[in-house]
Amino acid sequence: MLAAGLGALGWAARHHGRPAKTSEIAAAPATSITLPPVLPLAPKDWRGQIDYRALDARIQAMMADRSMEGLAIAVVENGRLSFVRGYGLTSPRDGEKIEAGTVFRWASLSKTVAGTLGARLARDGAFSLDDPLGKFGTSLRLPGDAQNSLTVAQLLSQRTGLPRNAYDGWLEGGRDPKMIRQSLATVPPQCPPATCHTYQNVAYDTIREVVETATHRSYVDQVRQRLFLPLGMASATIGVDGLRDAKHWARPSRGGRALPLVDAYYRIPAAAGVNSNIVDLARWMQAQMGQAPAVLPAPLLADIQRPRVNTGRPYGNSPLGRSLERPGYGLGMRSFGYKGHRLVGHSGAVDGYRSTMMFDPATKTGVVMLWNSEASLPFKLQAEVFDLYYHLPFTDWLQLKDGDRGAALAP
Numbered sequence: 001m002l003a004a005g006l007g008a009l010g011w012a013a014r015h016h017g018r019p020a021k022t023s024e025i026a027a028a029p030a031t032s033i034t035l036p037p038v039l040p041l042a043p044k045d046w047r048g049q050i051d052y053r054a055l056d057a058r059i060q061a062m063m064a065d066r067s068m069e070g071l072a073i074a075v076v077e078n079g080r081l082s083f084v085r086g087y088g089l090t091s092p093r094d095g096e097k098i099e100a101g102t103v104f105r106w107a108s109l110s111k112t113v114a115g116t117l118g119a120r121l122a123r124d125g126a127f128s129l130d131d132p133l134g135k136f137g138t139s140l141r142l143p144g145d146a147q148n149s150l151t152v153a154q155l156l157s158q159r160t161g162l163p164r165n166a167y168d169g170w171l172e173g174g175r176d177p178k179m180i181r182q183s184l185a186t187v188p189p190q191c192p193p194a195t196c197h198t199y200q201n202v203a204y205d206t207i208r209e210v211v212e213t214a215t216h217r218s219y220v221d222q223v224r225q226r227l228f229l230p231l232g233m234a235s236a237t238i239g240v241d242g243l244r245d246a247k248h249w250a251r252p253s254r255g256g257r258a259l260p261l262v263d264a265y266y267r268i269p270a271a272a273g274v275n276s277n278i279v280d281l282a283r284w285m286q287a288q289m290g291q292a293p294a295v296l297p298a299p300l301l302a303d304i305q306r307p308r309v310n311t312g313r314p315y316g317n318s319p320l321g322r323s324l325e326r327p328g329y330g331l332g333m334r335s336f337g338y339k340g341h342r343l344v345g346h347s348g349a350v351d352g353y354r355s356t357m358m359f360d361p362a363t364k365t366g367v368v369m370l371w372n373s374e375a376s377l378p379f380k381l382q383a384e385v386f387d388l389y390y391h392l393p394f395t396d397w398l399q400l401k402d403g404d405r406g407a408a409l410a411p
Contacts, residue, residue, distance in 0.1 A: 033232060033283045033291055039100060040083050048077035050388045056085065058384060061400055063087045067375035069253040070098040072278035075385060079291050079364035081282055090372065091251035092258050103235055103246035104370035106274040106281070107265065107348030109355045110238075112288070114207050114270035115156045115332020116296065117223055119304045122152070126214045129153040129303075129331075138209040139178040141185035146193040152210060154194045156331040157308040160203050161193035171202055172264045181206060197311040197329050205268035219270060230295045231287050236276040240266045243275045250372035252352020259352040272350060281368045285357050288333075288344070289364040304331045305344050305361065314347070320383055320397060338386060347379065358382045365389055 038045055046052035052075075062068060070088035074081060086102060089095030122129045133140060133155060134148035141147055142160060150160065166187055167180050180202050190198050208219040215222060220238045228236045235246070240263040243249050252259040265272035276284075287296050288305070296304075307328025314334055315321035325337035335344045345358040345366070352372060356379060359366020367385045369378045380397040387395055 033286050035279070035283075036081055039279070040081060041085060041100060046083050047080075048075070048082040049391070050075065050077060050082070050385070052083050055083070055385065055388060058381065058398065059085070059087055062377050062381060062398055065375065065377060065400060066256060067373060067377065068371070069256070069373040069375075070095065070102070070250050071369060071371040071378060072098055072100065072102055072104065073367065073369045073378075074100075074278045074282035075365075075367050076282055076286055076289070076359070077365050077389070079286060079289055081279075081286070084279060084282070086278070088371075090249065092253050092256050095251070096248065098250065099248065100279050101235070101248055101277050103243060103249040103275050103277050104355065104372060105243060105272075105348075105350060105353040106276065106355050106370070107272050107350040107353055108201070109281075109346050109348040109357055110270070110272050110274040111204060111332040111348075112284070112346050112357070113223055113227065113274055113332070114204070115330070116288075116304055117211065117219075117227060118152060118156050118207055119300055119331050120226055120296070121211060121215065121222070123300055127152065127210065129156075133206065133210065136210045136213040138206050138213070139181040140203060140206040140209075141182050142193060143185060143187065143189050145185075150193050152207070153308065153331065155204070155206055155210075157329050158197050158199050158204065158311075159194045159309055160198060160200055161189040161191050161195065162187055162198055162200060162203055163190045164199050166198075166200060166203060168201055171268065172262075174264070177202055177205060177268050197309040199311075201265065201271045202268055204271045206270075208268075208270040211270075227295070231283055231292055233276060233280040233283050235280045236274060236284075238269050238273040238275070246275070249275075250353075250370075252350075253373050254352055255374075262351050265350050272348065278368060278370055281355075281357065281370060285345075285359055285366050285368050286364075288357075289359060289361060289366070291364070301361075305333050305335060306330050307335050315379060318380075320380055323383065338383070339390065339392065341386070341390065343386070349374070354378065356382060358386075360386070360389075363389075 040046050072086045075083040084100050086098030088098050129152050131152050133150050170180050211219050307330050309329050311327045311329050313321040327336040343358055347356040355370050357368045383397045
């Protein structure tokens with residue numbers, strides 16, 4: 001599994017009070033984000049500083065590349081949903097047109113939900129972000145019993161010290177995630193725990209056990225009640241059945257060929273279990289921009305998005321990767337600088353799907369994309385969206401003339 005990402009802001013407010021009883025922890029108040037009266041699906045409804053006709057033309061050209069199958073995109077400008085459109089098909093052979101309501105997998109973009117839920121529950125007193133994992137009796141075992149001292153915040157900011165993507169292959173081979181986490185004790189560490197960033201999937205899902213132990217409710221139920229329902233994210237689900245049961249969903253593909261839907265990473269839902277349509281992913285981004293303060297108040301967002309550890313380049317040594325400065329990781333959120341601006345977000349990848357969210361928290365402007373292939377082109381398109389918004393000279397990030405072959409960018 002691949003997983004790329006982005007997250008940051010400045011100040012942090014941590015809760016250090018006594019843990020609350022389950023009955024004392026109230027669900028977030030209902031406060032769905034307001035959408036425009038008419039979704040901006042057609043050119044006459046596109047509004048903002050960005051030249052959306054130019055962006056649409058670039059996307060149309062990108063979709064002609066053989067690495068692409070279907071794509072849904074939404075742009076939020078100044079906190080307002082300004083552009084939504086679907087391109088391509090839900091599957092290579094007999095697919096339907098991608099629409100605003102088409103459901104895709106988020107893959108590792110799901111980590112933003114886990115990090116946000118963890119911070120929200122800590123704010124409400126269910127536990128502290130500074131609590132050691134050993135307090136919760138999780139299945140995670142680290143070299144030297146470091147799980148007894150590694151904190152919730154260090155887990156959510158990917159500082160276990162394990163080698164990158166430890167034992168993902170075992171998960172893909174069908175082994176039980178809890179058994180895998182217990183086996184991590186024998187893995188030679190890449191660095192002492194809490195001292196460096198090493199991206200994880202199986203270990204990251206330990207937050208699910210923390211949530212369930214502290215609240216005596218399922219992780220899925222906590223996400224639904226505290227985040228998805230209050231934010232009005234009606235299409236958002238967790239798990240393979242949520243995807244399959246959607247009325248209109250995109251099938252996985254690679255290079256123009258259909259792929260089987262594989263559920264391995266759905267078995268670690270906090271790391272990679274979310275599904276939704278593009279409008280609800282845009283709602284999620286708007287909430288992260290501060291547009292739903294009753295659910296995610298500004299101090300909480302600051303804590304989530306504040307970089308806690310430096311990382312490598314999320315897009316490797318590619319031209320885009322070299323353009324992103326000071327990469328860091330917060331609570332399930334990446335962050336970096338881009339041409340004098342600060343961007344936050346995350347990306348994801350599983351077999352046959354890719355996803356990304358990137359936004360400027362200062363201007364409340366950003367882009368989300370979901371697509372059902374393993375193409376790398378949409379990752380590059382993000383930079384063109386921001387160049388349009390910042391009125392920067394055109395840079396041909398897509399380089400379509402060179403014939404992108406869909407090789408995934410390194411996380």
